[in-house]
Amino acid sequence: xxxxxxxxxxxxxxxxxxxxxxxxxxDFYFTESNTRYYVTDEQSLKKLVKSCATGFCLKEKGxxxxxxxxxxxxxxxxxxxYVKLSAKNHKVAKxxxxxxxxxxxxxxxxxxxxxxxxxxxxxxxxxxxxASRGIQILLxxxxxxxxxxxxxxxxxx
Numbered sequence: 001x002x003x004x005x006x007x008x009x010x011x012x013x014x015x016x017x018x019x020x021x022x023x024x025x026x027d028f029y030f031t032e033s034n035t036r037y038y039v040t041d042e043q044s045l046k047k048l049v050k051s052c053a054t055g056f057c058l059k060e061k062g063x064x065x066x067x068x069x070x071x072x073x074x075x076x077x078x079x080x081x082y083v084k085l086s087a088k089n090h091k092v093a094k095x096x097x098x099x100x101x102x103x104x105x106x107x108x109x110x111x112x113x114x115x116x117x118x119x120x121x122x123x124x125x126x127x128x129x130x131a132s133r134g135i136q137i138l139l140x141x142x143x144x145x146x147x148x149x150x151x152x153x154x155x156x157x
Contacts, residue, residue, distance in 0.1 A: 013046070021040075029084070032047075052069045052084075054100075058096060066086060066087030067084075067086050068084070082110065085097070087118065090120070128141070
């Protein structure tokens with residue numbers, strides 16, 4: 001079940017840390033003062049979650065299958081919201097990205113390695129290529145507000 005990511009206790013932190021250590025992902029990091037930090041302990045996990053605008057996780061039978069977070073990055077006087085994704089497989093990644101897109105109202109960016117297994121998942125969900133630098137590429141998804149549907153009764157027509 002996909003749910004909003006909230007660190008309620010140490011057991012949840014331990015479960016997420018176990019998932020992250022068993023699923024190496026070079027793209028699941030955050031930066032602070034131009035230094036890249038990978039989530040390796042409870043302190044770094046709490047720091048990452050605290051600096052995120054939103055996050056979702058997929059749990060099945062008590063085990064984490066994937067995480068998607070929107071991390072607020074500030075650089076060169078620009079504020080960008082970066083998607084950080086770690087998932088067991090392509091299907092989990094697509095499901096998490098879908099839920100994220102349903103629940104966000106801002107432009108999103110993804111800085112991801114060119115050899116990442118999740119590039120196709122992002123592209124299938126409408127993320128577009130913007131730039132390339134070294135071994136990473138930058139993808140973007142512009143926010144487009146949805147028009148509310150108005151339902152009418154037959155009598156009103």
